[in-house]
Amino acid sequence: MIFDKVKINFLGCEFENPFILAATPSTDDSDMLVEALYAGWAGAILKTTAVGSSSVDLKYPMMYAIKDNSGNMMTLGNIDLISEHPLIEVARVVKKLKSKFPSKIIIPSIMGRNKKEWQLLTKTLIKSGADMIECSFSCPQGNIGEDPGRMLAQSAKATEIATSWVKEAAKDIPVLIKITPQVTDITEIAAAVKKGGGDAVVVTNSVLGLIGIDIETGKPLPTVNGYGSYAGITGPSVKPITLKSISQVAKGVGIPILGVGGVSNYKDAIELMMAGASIVQIGTAAMYNGFRIIDSLNDGLNNYLLRKRFKNVNEIIGKALPFLVGLDEIEYKKEDAPIAKINQDKCIQCNKCYIACYDGGHQAIFIENDKLDVDKEKCVGCGFCTGVCPVDAITLKKR
Numbered sequence: 001m002i003f004d005k006v007k008i009n010f011l012g013c014e015f016e017n018p019f020i021l022a023a024t025p026s027t028d029d030s031d032m033l034v035e036a037l038y039a040g041w042a043g044a045i046l047k048t049t050a051v052g053s054s055s056v057d058l059k060y061p062m063m064y065a066i067k068d069n070s071g072n073m074m075t076l077g078n079i080d081l082i083s084e085h086p087l088i089e090v091a092r093v094v095k096k097l098k099s100k101f102p103s104k105i106i107i108p109s110i111m112g113r114n115k116k117e118w119q120l121l122t123k124t125l126i127k128s129g130a131d132m133i134e135c136s137f138s139c140p141q142g143n144i145g146e147d148p149g150r151m152l153a154q155s156a157k158a159t160e161i162a163t164s165w166v167k168e169a170a171k172d173i174p175v176l177i178k179i180t181p182q183v184t185d186i187t188e189i190a191a192a193v194k195k196g197g198g199d200a201v202v203v204t205n206s207v208l209g210l211i212g213i214d215i216e217t218g219k220p221l222p223t224v225n226g227y228g229s230y231a232g233i234t235g236p237s238v239k240p241i242t243l244k245s246i247s248q249v250a251k252g253v254g255i256p257i258l259g260v261g262g263v264s265n266y267k268d269a270i271e272l273m274m275a276g277a278s279i280v281q282i283g284t285a286a287m288y289n290g291f292r293i294i295d296s297l298n299d300g301l302n303n304y305l306l307r308k309r310f311k312n313v314n315e316i317i318g319k320a321l322p323f324l325v326g327l328d329e330i331e332y333k334k335e336d337a338p339i340a341k342i343n344q345d346k347c348i349q350c351n352k353c354y355i356a357c358y359d360g361g362h363q364a365i366f367i368e369n370d371k372l373d374v375d376k377e378k379c380v381g382c383g384f385c386t387g388v389c390p391v392d393a394i395t396l397k398k399r
């Protein structure tokens, strides 16, 4: 179903909705891409390709997930690399998808080692019909950055130079630069993309972490032939990092943004848009729930826009930014502190809030006649208990 309210024009291209698949294994297979586009995704970022991709050294198992107590996946770590398909095959897929779905936005992702490679990849894929080019700047800087061992997007200088190479080759086809949150100041990197002629930034890529250690064997996870390595962390747990990164770029640098990282549903997507993203990419959640998650994303966003009486999706982009300030800029008096209130009809008397406030708050929750209540004098309004309550029975009210 296509809803008028969720349509968006971004960098001169019409997106039927703001949701596109991020580069993952889901976008590395032509048949899977066809299914996803039929399902209703506005477009897709193909898994990253490089010159000589066929010699990529993938190792299995390549993923490990952290689950919550109900068994739902919260965090995914992967040691996947780029696509194993050679450039010629990726070009063929782009051509096939564009002829089958002329109105979908097809964006190959590339990664080069030098000017020649970046430009060859760009020109080849534009020739085959790519609507835009995404560049993964999570690859090493080579000899153009301050530290060749680091990622391109960890150096403003390297980012600017490599962006300008791609833009020179892409001409008027939009160039999107996918940057990393693992820098001291992400606005410096986004500004370098702008200076290099990039049309937009993709904020951000997976966050490098150690997903876990098997305490029975002492081996890092996922374990490959007895060894482990640092993994790209994705999924719900990275959303706060994504929101911070998007909002910093949106506030500090005037450049269009595609947001990615940690979106599980339409509400998360709205948050990324309110932080400043125009288009939202989704990876882990589409792998986990299947391509049909697009229906609930579209329905959810459309119903939200109707309920809140927004004319269209453009009206929510950056909506949170005017209210996002430094902590020292928030005007505040002591008496502004709220107070916790327990809804007795909802409370299931699990005592979680009592324990949490007793040892992690201000010992303000007490039990009387088998009921839990809040001591108004002791409660400082910290808000901890509202997050602890499993049935949302606690709210913060005006004092």
Ligand SMILES: Cc1cc2nc3c(=O)[nH]c(=O)nc-3n(C[C@H](O)[C@H](O)[C@H](O)COP(=O)(O)O)c2cc1C
Binding pocket: 022, 023, 024, 025, 047, 048, 076, 078, 080, 081, 082, 083, 109, 136, 178, 204, 205, 206, 232, 234, 235, 236, 238, 260, 261, 262, 263, 281, 282, 283, 284, 285
């Ligand atoms: C298994 C896997 C493989 C990925 N491969 C790529 C890739 O080839 N190129 C790239 O730029 N990002 C790659 N990513 C990162 C995703 O495009 C996306 O930035 C990341 O998963 C965060 O979004 P999510 O939380 O919605 O998954 C990969 C992610 C996963 C989970």
Ligand code: SF4
Binding pocket: 339, 340, 356, 357, 361, 362, 363, 364, 365, 374, 378, 379, 380, 381, 382, 383, 384, 385, 386
């Ligand atoms: S708001 Fe803080 S101090 Fe007040 S009851 Fe909750 S945890 Fe305790």
Ligand code: SF4
Binding pocket: 342, 346, 347, 348, 349, 350, 351, 352, 353, 354, 372, 388, 389, 390, 391, 392, 393, 394
């Ligand atoms: S955490 Fe919630 S449900 Fe449990 S005792 Fe407190 S108010 Fe009641």
